[in-house]
Amino acid sequence: MSTNIVVLSGSPRKNGSTERLVQEFIAGAREAGKAVTEFRVADLKIAPCLGCGSCHQSGICVHEDDMPQILDALRSADALLFASPIYYWNVTAQLKTAIDRFYSSLRVNPMTVKRAALILTSGNAAPDTCEGAIITYKRICKHQNWEDAGIVAAQSLHAAAMLDGRAELEQARELGRKL
Numbered sequence: 001m002s003t004n005i006v007v008l009s010g011s012p013r014k015n016g017s018t019e020r021l022v023q024e025f026i027a028g029a030r031e032a033g034k035a036v037t038e039f040r041v042a043d044l045k046i047a048p049c050l051g052c053g054s055c056h057q058s059g060i061c062v063h064e065d066d067m068p069q070i071l072d073a074l075r076s077a078d079a080l081l082f083a084s085p086i087y088y089w090n091v092t093a094q095l096k097t098a099i100d101r102f103y104s105s106l107r108v109n110p111m112t113v114k115r116a117a118l119i120l121t122s123g124n125a126a127p128d129t130c131e132g133a134i135i136t137y138k139r140i141c142k143h144q145n146w147e148d149a150g151i152v153a154a155q156s157l158h159a160a161a162m163l164d165g166r167a168e169l170e171q172a173r174e175l176g177r178k179l
């Protein structure tokens, strides 16, 4: 059976740098015979967690929104790619909001994910720009017992065209092949 990958893509910009790298990743994954489902979280209705804890009894969140689509996919996925531009030293609020909603699958009906990977883009070139997002990602992997299969961080970007000729395009494709 082929590897089943879920992509959570956190950029609100449809033709931006993050999406370009995500498309390379997906092309690499499909070349390697993997099945990929991409969710552009900014296009979905996903409400922030209220911390009410009722999902820990029922497995069902009190919000009625699009999050069950993602959680259902993660309950039959082998691997998960997070992708996001850096907004104020971390992933976008749209992606973090979806991640917080993983809470409802911690105790009841858990995810089947075994491996994860991360794609980041940033405007700034400073090496510590992506640090906050990478620390968050690595802590989540440890908490969920997911293997970290790799990180591609492409910096100094303000438009997708600025990726022309850059090594991160092939790195994203290779990440797709191996995840």
Ligand SMILES: Cc1cc2nc3c(=O)[nH]c(=O)nc-3n(C[C@H](O)[C@H](O)[C@H](O)COP(=O)(O)O)c2cc1C
Pocket (backbone or CB within 6 Å): 011, 012, 013, 015, 016, 017, 018, 019, 085, 086, 087, 088, 089, 090, 121, 122, 123, 124, 125, 129, 157, 158, 159, 160
């Ligand atoms: C609200 C906002 C916050 C941002 N914060 C940062 C930041 O803290 N550090 C940085 O290097 N770039 C920052 N950027 C720039 C984006 O991370 C960068 O241009 C990214 O490549 C955009 O990805 P996209 O084309 O997928 O939208 C910010 C952009 C926006 C719109």
